[in-house]
Amino acid sequence: MTDARRRRTFLVLAIALPVVVTLGVSMGSVSLPPLGVARSLLAAVGVPLGGSAPLPPSSEAILWSVRLPRVLLAALVGGGLAVVGAALQSLFRNPMADAGLLGVGPGAALGAVVAVHLGWAHQVFLALPLCAFAGAMAAVVAVYLLAHAGGRPSLHGLLLTGLAVAALAAAGTSVLLVATEEFRVRTVLFWLAGGLEGRGWEHVRLGAVFILTGALALITLARPIDVLSLGEDEAAALSLPVHATRMAIFVLASLVAGPATALAGSVPFVGLVAPHALRPLVGGLARRLLPASFLAGAVLVVVADLAARTVSDRLDLPLGSVTAFVGAPYFLFALRTQEGRA
């Protein structure tokens, strides 16, 4: 792997992200002229353009109230999930690891169903994502406490505790779903399938605070993550506080994945595909893989959301289905290729 290839990869990702964001805000059920969009964005950040208004008032409203927050949230969610995937894969030394291991998804689903079951999602602004976030964090705390009940847990102990908590949360979700009014169930089904419809600036602010902070913190932990990926004994021999570092990664990953899942529902495969695709291009070292994964995950989810809302006139496809339709075949292909080489 050459430095030139790494640099090229970062350059391509750094160009791709603004390009897909611009495409994402220009395309949709109402088409907005890209030039007008660009002028409106520049005007908003104080670049003097002069002349007439960049867009008609209704297009301005669509751009600023509906589409831009949606696209930015897609980028945040994708970037966050990909960084978490990359960090956990290094931590667990397993390329199949992702945010699902933390119990975040099922915990968030349980929180979302509680919000819908009690009618809060229809009456109280932000009730659904906040309850989903609370559910995600409750699951993470449960994993942490249960795993530590018998002393410091091994990686396997942590992994299995996460699976058990996830199963419990999924069972609770099923029970509540069955007991929920059928008209309300539709809301939670949309959330479970993943999607960004109806997300505004408040959602972006929530996401930005947690996801950007958490992802940046994970990136600053890149060196300890690389040391941990050598193995626990080796890391301890290099004087790394293994347990504290592992828990810091676990907590930060939860702080990123929890809000990402709460705000967008289930968006599978991003945390697996982005790091997996990038390893041959930027290498396995976390200091390169994590920032590259953030950019790639952001690009992937912005494009997936664009496809979800433009493929059909009659319905928005669930975002989670689009990422799974792309991610699962890619992952199977990559797996086959690896096995063929082995």
Added chain:
Amino acid sequence: MRAMLAALLVAAFQSSTPHPPGSASSPLRVASLNLTADEVLVEILPPDRLIAVTRWADDPKTSNVAGRVPASAFRFPKADLERLVALGPDLVVVSEYTDADFLRLVERSGLRYHRMAGLESLAGQRQAIRDLGRAVGAPAAAERLAAQHEERLRELDRRLQGAPRPRVLYWANPHTAGAGTAIGALIEAAGAENLGRTLGLQGIVPLNSERAFLSDPDVILLGHWPGALEALKAEPLLSRLRAVREGRIVEMPNELLVTLSQHSADACWYLAAALHPDRVRP
């Protein structure tokens, strides 16, 4: 790249309401995002003021106003906020089950909305029609519609005075209608006992087939959709119900079963005619 990120972050944290909400006076252009509103608005608004309805309004299997919606009105294939903003209605009519987060975005886009609620009872439906009439500036037309609804149900009640009340179980495998549901209210207004309520159920909830079998209904109420009757007759336990064996099953047209508008009076008359053919004719 850094400048781009900074610009995006600045944008994210800026207030983003480019337009003030619409005028609070009578809205001239009304868009509907739910079928109940479609059915009411077709009756109470001049055609040129109804600028958008749901795509279900044209489907005779779900709508009681199929073929009557003005051709000029946009049909929403989905709850498409971007299209809604582009249409620029003065008022958007949404349902009780529209997400609070979606509604906040509607407001942020400079649109006003009216939420129809309380539709699980017949009186609530009349109140919702009156409230909608006031919201769209057509209170007199809405009042007439609500009064007709009330009058038709009063007449039905008069005809059913003293009639035996069969025990009716609504069945949408595996759901039934308990107390606090529009279907329960429909059953009771049609001169029957809602078995779902008798069983202590609340809302549209699943009912296991053993409990349904033990409740031994006099009549089963089904929606008239493909496979519903066949599924009931193929169900190992429910197929042995007296009501099923003796053919006391009412298949109700779907558009009547699901309506929460003034057409619920038609639904009550339809079911009453099936249950009490000696007293009521459809």
